Amino acid sequence: MSRTPRALAAVTLGVSAALAVSAAPAVADQDKPQFTPGAPGAGDPYFPDMGNGGYDVAHYKIDLRYDPGTKGIKAVTRIKARTTQDLSRFDLDFLGPLTISSVQVNGNDASYTRTGAQELVITPRKGLQKDRNFTVTVAYSGVPQTINDATLGTSGWIPTPDGAVMLNQPFGAATVFPVNDHPTDKATYTYVLSTPENLTALANGDLREKTTEDGWTTTRWDMPRPMASELSMLAIGKYDVLTGQSAAGVPNLTATDQALAIKPDDAQKFHDQTAEVTDFQAGMYGSYPFTSTGGIAVKAGVGYALETQGRPVYDLGRRPGTIPRGTLLAHELGHQWFGDAVSPAKWADIWMNEGFATYSEWLYSEKFEGTPVQESFDGVYATPASDGLWKGRVADPGRDHIFDGLVYDRGAMALHVLRKTIGDESFTELLKAWPAAHLHGNASTEDFVRFAAQLSYKNLDAWAKTWLYSEGKPSL
Known part of the structure; x- marks a missing residue:
């Protein structure tokens, strides 16, 4: 660490001691923290x-009480973080109509304001x-x-x-708890x-404790691996829960919402398939990256599944x-390596989440349904060149297109062409080496292209330009 020198090693003969002493405070002032606001x-x-x-946030502890009478919550969120600059004030993302009753920094009351679309601006008593x-x-x-959101x-x-379910991709977490809401700040x-004892509460991670008193049940869940806020989840309602282990x-x-009227045999099949797919993918992608697997079937009306x-x-x-059908399980569980364990450096890189997850579907179909990966590729490639699928760039789809087909299907096609370019042996190695190299971190498209090129000893510039950075239907 470099610092401003406090004094010269030698001084010119004749300079008075008084002058040297008077200069000391000015130099010392340069060492004082220069407190400035954190970026919003x-x-x-x-x-x-x-x-x-x-x-940077290290840990969130969310204490939340759900009242089915009001459909509301009463909550306290405690955040452990570390400064990366001298902070006069800082922001958290906090969105919507929730009423704040108190804010403290290091145990002392802090002043705060809410501004803009989602900014909770906190000013501690003294700089950090x-x-x-x-x-x-x-x-x-x-x-x-x-x-x-009209597009998302x-x-x-x-x-x-x-009850309710919390689904946060891309920016829903801030509706439920104050958060540094970007995938690059995992915690x-x-x-x-x-909840009332007739309801079940579920969340990411491992159930550590469950107690019931005076008609209320309290559960404690821990997610001990770093997690992007958009992947955080909780669900409250009447659920049938199954527990066990994969082979x-x-x-x-796994849990199924009673409102779905899923038969017990089907609930057991959902549970067993989840374990089977988890183990199958661990064989291809490396050790499962979290302390438990599972899934929750809900009646929420959003029309999608999410890789929480x-x-x-x-x-x-x-x-x-x-x-859920087997390919959907393969998609969301494949995300546990690609998107969850390794998250995008910026939202433009989301094809690395969805392309790998879609390719996970193709690999599942080949293993369990007899459909070769090449056949899945050919089926999508047959889409006419005039179709909207071929509009936009895979590695930079635009804010309103991060969930479009070009990210999913063209992302998977790009991976299959990469496989044919570098060969099966290198591609098989890549499927394990990539998530291992960036485990519980973030990576960009540029990181991935460079990594694949170094691993395979291939120049991949032409592949990346054609399949990731260009519009239109590529020729084979």
């Missing part, structure tokens, strides 16, 4: 309001020096907001027939969830009585 965004071009600068740990505690209550769909706090999580010994918890970390959520509200 993480610098992502697609979502400039998401995330914040000046600190760089490279120091600090804590933030925010108490709040109300009915969290449901986000209905429904997210955030979503009411269900018997561990603890949830302490209280390889990975703890497995360690325990994907499957909305089956439009198909009551059914369970």
Whole structure:
């Protein structure tokens, strides 16, 4: 670490001691912390309001009590973080109508304001020096907001027939708890969830404790591996829960919303298939990256499944009585390596999430349904060149297109062409080496292209230009 020199090693003869002494305070002032505000965004071009600068979060503890009478919550979120600059003030993302009752920094009351689209601006009593740990505690209550984005769909706090579910991609987390809401600031999580005893509360991670007193049940869940906020999840309602282990010994918890009227045999099949797919993918992608696997089938009306970390959520509200098909399990569980364990450096890199997850479907279909991967590729490639599938660039689809087919299907096709370019042996090695190299971190498209080129000893510039950075239907 470099610092401003405090004094010269020698002085010119004749300079008075008084002059040297008088100069000392001015030089010393340069060593004092220069407190400045943290940035109100993480610098992502697609979502400039998401995330914040000046600190890194290490852990969230979310104490949340759900009241079915009001459909609202009363919560306290405690955040452990570390400064990356001398902070005069800092922002958290906090979106919607929830009412804050108190904010503390390091146990002392702090002043705060709410500005812009989602900024909670916190000013502690005194500045926070760089490279120091600090804590933030925010108490709040109300009915969290449901986000209905015209292009990105429904997210955030979503009411269900018997409770609610929290689905956060890309920016729903801030509707439920104050957060540094960008994938590059991963943290561990603890949830302490209280509900009336006739309801079940579920979350990411491992169930550590469950107690019932005075008609209320409290559960404690720990996610001990770093997690992006968009992958955090909780579900409250009437669920049938199954627990066990996969054949390889990975703890497995699945739950089905009673509102879906799923038969017990089908619930067991959902549980068993989840374990089977987890082990199958671990054989291809390396050791399962989290402490437990599973899944939750809900009736939420959002029309999608989401790869919430360690325990994907499957909305089956439009198909009551059914369970997720095998390829859907393969997609969301494949994300546990690609998107969860390794998350994008910026939202433009989301093809690395969805392309690998779609390719995971193709690999599942080949193994369990007899459909070769090449046949899956050919089926998508047959899409006419005039189709919207071929518009846009895979590695930079634009804010409103991060969930479009070009990210999913063209992303998977790009991976298959990469496989044919570098050969099966190198591609098989890549499937394990890539998530291992960036485990619980973030990576960009440029990182991936460079990594694949170094691993395979191939120049991949032409492949990347054609399949990732160009519009239109490539020729084979």
